[in-house]
Amino acid sequence: MIHSARQARPTSTFRRTASSTPSFNTSADDFSRQFAFHHLLASPLPSPALPSIVPRHGKKPTSRVLRTTLRVLYRLTIYVSGLLLTYWLLSFSLRENSPSTPSTPQVIGGQGYKSSRGNDISQDATSIIVEESSGTTRWSISISPYVEFPLRPSQYAALCAEADHIAKQLREPEVHNHHHSGSRGYYQTDSTFIDVREAVKLGFLPAVEESKDLAGYKSPGDGKKQKAPGHRGFPPGTGSEVVCERTLTFVLEGVDAGLGKTLMGLWMSYGLATEEGRAFFIDDAHWAYGQYTTFFASPPKAPCLPPPSFHRVPFPHQARHLVISASTYPWAFGHSFDHEFQDSHAPKSLQSRKAFALARAGHDALFHLATPDADYLSARLLQLESNVRSKGGITVGLHVRRGDCRPWEVQYSDSYIPLSTFSNTAQDLISSKYTAHDEEDDDEGDLPAVGSSASRVILASDDPDVYTASELVSTERAQSQILLASKSALDAVRPSSTRSEEEPAFVKFVEPNVGWEGGFFASVFWGLGNAAAGRSAARGLREERAARPPSEETLKLREYVARAYLLELKVLGQADRVVCGASSMGCRLLGVMKGWEKGMVAREWVNVDGGVAGWVGLSERDWAT
Numbered sequence: 001m002i003h004s005a006r007q008a009r010p011t012s013t014f015r016r017t018a019s020s021t022p023s024f025n026t027s028a029d030d031f032s033r034q035f036a037f038h039h040l041l042a043s044p045l046p047s048p049a050l051p052s053i054v055p056r057h058g059k060k061p062t063s064r065v066l067r068t069t070l071r072v073l074y075r076l077t078i079y080v081s082g083l084l085l086t087y088w089l090l091s092f093s094l095r096e097n098s099p100s101t102p103s104t105p106q107v108i109g110g111q112g113y114k115s116s117r118g119n120d121i122s123q124d125a126t127s128i129i130v131e132e133s134s135g136t137t138r139w140s141i142s143i144s145p146y147v148e149f150p151l152r153p154s155q156y157a158a159l160c161a162e163a164d165h166i167a168k169q170l171r172e173p174e175v176h177n178h179h180h181s182g183s184r185g186y187y188q189t190d191s192t193f194i195d196v197r198e199a200v201k202l203g204f205l206p207a208v209e210e211s212k213d214l215a216g217y218k219s220p221g222d223g224k225k226q227k228a229p230g231h232r233g234f235p236p237g238t239g240s241e242v243v244c245e246r247t248l249t250f251v252l253e254g255v256d257a258g259l260g261k262t263l264m265g266l267w268m269s270y271g272l273a274t275e276e277g278r279a280f281f282i283d284d285a286h287w288a289y290g291q292y293t294t295f296f297a298s299p300p301k302a303p304c305l306p307p308p309s310f311h312r313v314p315f316p317h318q319a320r321h322l323v324i325s326a327s328t329y330p331w332a333f334g335h336s337f338d339h340e341f342q343d344s345h346a347p348k349s350l351q352s353r354k355a356f357a358l359a360r361a362g363h364d365a366l367f368h369l370a371t372p373d374a375d376y377l378s379a380r381l382l383q384l385e386s387n388v389r390s391k392g393g394i395t396v397g398l399h400v401r402r403g404d405c406r407p408w409e410v411q412y413s414d415s416y417i418p419l420s421t422f423s424n425t426a427q428d429l430i431s432s433k434y435t436a437h438d439e440e441d442d443d444e445g446d447l448p449a450v451g452s453s454a455s456r457v458i459l460a461s462d463d464p465d466v467y468t469a470s471e472l473v474s475t476e477r478a479q480s481q482i483l484l485a486s487k488s489a490l491d492a493v494r495p496s497s498t499r500s501e502e503e504p505a506f507v508k509f510v511e512p513n514v515g516w517e518g519g520f521f522a523s524v525f526w527g528l529g530n531a532a533a534g535r536s537a538a539r540g541l542r543e544e545r546a547a548r549p550p551s552e553e554t555l556k557l558r559e560y561v562a563r564a565y566l567l568e569l570k571v572l573g574q575a576d577r578v579v580c581g582a583s584s585m586g587c588r589l590l591g592v593m594k595g596w597e598k599g600m601v602a603r604e605w606v607n608v609d610g611g612v613a614g615w616v617g618l619s620e621r622d623w624a625t
Helices: 001-009 028-034 037-044 064-097 153-178 196-201 260-276 326-331 335-341 353-366 373-387 418-440 448-454 464-468 488-491 522-525 535-543 552-573 585-594 595-603 620-624
Strands: 104-109 125-131 137-142 246-252 279-283 321-325 395-400 456-461 577-580 605-606
Touching: 001 028, 028 353, 037 488, 125 153, 125 395, 137 153, 137 418, 137 605, 153 321, 153 326, 196 373, 246 260, 260 279, 260 321, 260 326, 260 353, 260 585, 326 620, 335 353, 373 456, 373 552, 395 585, 456 464, 456 552, 522 577, 552 585, 577 585, 585 595, 585 605, 595 605
Parallel strands: 104 125, 246 279, 246 321, 395 456, 395 577, 577 605
Antiparallel strands: 125 137
16 A cells, blocks of 8 residues: 555656656666666655654644744854954954043034033143144144143043144154154144143134133032132242243142152153143142141242143143143153153263253242241251361261162162161271371361261161161151151050950950051051051052142141152262162162252262162153063
């Protein structure tokens, strides 16, 4: 029956013969040859479907087309997801490797901003690329009048990096056409840059009614009248109502715990302003140490008013109103500055004379202590004059910096320069002074033995334990007005509470004494008056510029640290010889205080750090740490 059923449908089961229509007029032999057994093997017959033993539970059979469609959709989903993931990873990597920017550069036309107040005014600080009517592409910097001045340090650094990148891109055609290097001199002007004042006149930036901003302005957010940011500056002008033509504003920031780098930048910035004919202003709104006049006398007054805040930009150097802060040092005092202010033909130790002159100009104009520290300084210098110099002796100042400042000399880069190096150098200077005196028989003092015995070694260090070290036992402190105490000294005054056997097991917890042993560390500084923040310097930095300002107790403790440091610099700077390690910024400040002729030429300033050939101002190693 099965065989006969298969024969009933030969055309759907068996292969066709060579003829187009089947012929039934064949013999049995022909039929056998035509339908041989191997044809059945080559084309098997379909088997009738039998009922399934296992029930399908209501599932409908899936067709082959549906299965194929689902398979294609599944693979397509995997491919698209992989592409999206790859794109996201690449974009994230590019964002991480590129410098962070306060906002995206904007490309606008000649009338990209409306000139009326409150209409399409950016609420941020950003670089902008503009296109003039002639088709020339240029760039400028837009800082909203409603953004607080000064900007945050991270904003200034990002703005410099962004603007520098845009300027280099726009200069590429010029570089290729003129076949010269892309590096530019410190005073080489950038023809693609438009200063803020010109950009406002051309309509690239919004015009602001500056006369009304003298009294205040209304924030577009809440409409409240606030203090005008347009004319912040210290010191104020001499009463003139004329805005300065060119200015340099130095911003005292709150991100650097150390005071030395800030002082060096301040002095060099003042020297730059004087060299370039700019009026000089200081902003201390967010300084970690408080107000400038707490430590220094008021600086010289400018003969004019400071410019509006949105006219003051950190880059490029040719800007009419320039801002310099610790976060902009790589651009203000970077490679182009070194090429301009260093003499490569001079000996290595004397190459920085021009930069030294800038710092010296700032020192002479700005480094005057406020009272009562100025009064104590005068008394201390008179004491040294009476006890040492009047008896034919000399003073040798030792500045020993420890803490988080490591020497640049390779063999001591993970530790500190031995104290014996400082003491031996000081004794050699005294011996050489009076040996030369005995040979030349000049009139600088009494007999050599008397002068040598009357000489004193004056010591200043950020580590209180250095004063009691055996190598420096014969030295005396530079100042005793404000002392940084170690834990042992604090325990001697206020012993830590110890429980006796008669006392109960549970007593009130008393915070243990924490001193400055080991030297000055940033984490200790940020923790002054805030023990929780002191566990991490990064945490202290985050809290420093938060909505909550430092407490009065914190500022008072920081004030003591700064005043002690400044007094020590002042006393050591008046010594006849100075010994220090130039990896410390305080040592370089002492070199400026000694002067070029005495300190560098006559070698009254002695550097014991073998990693530095001579005096340097601000170097790349300072802002890389």
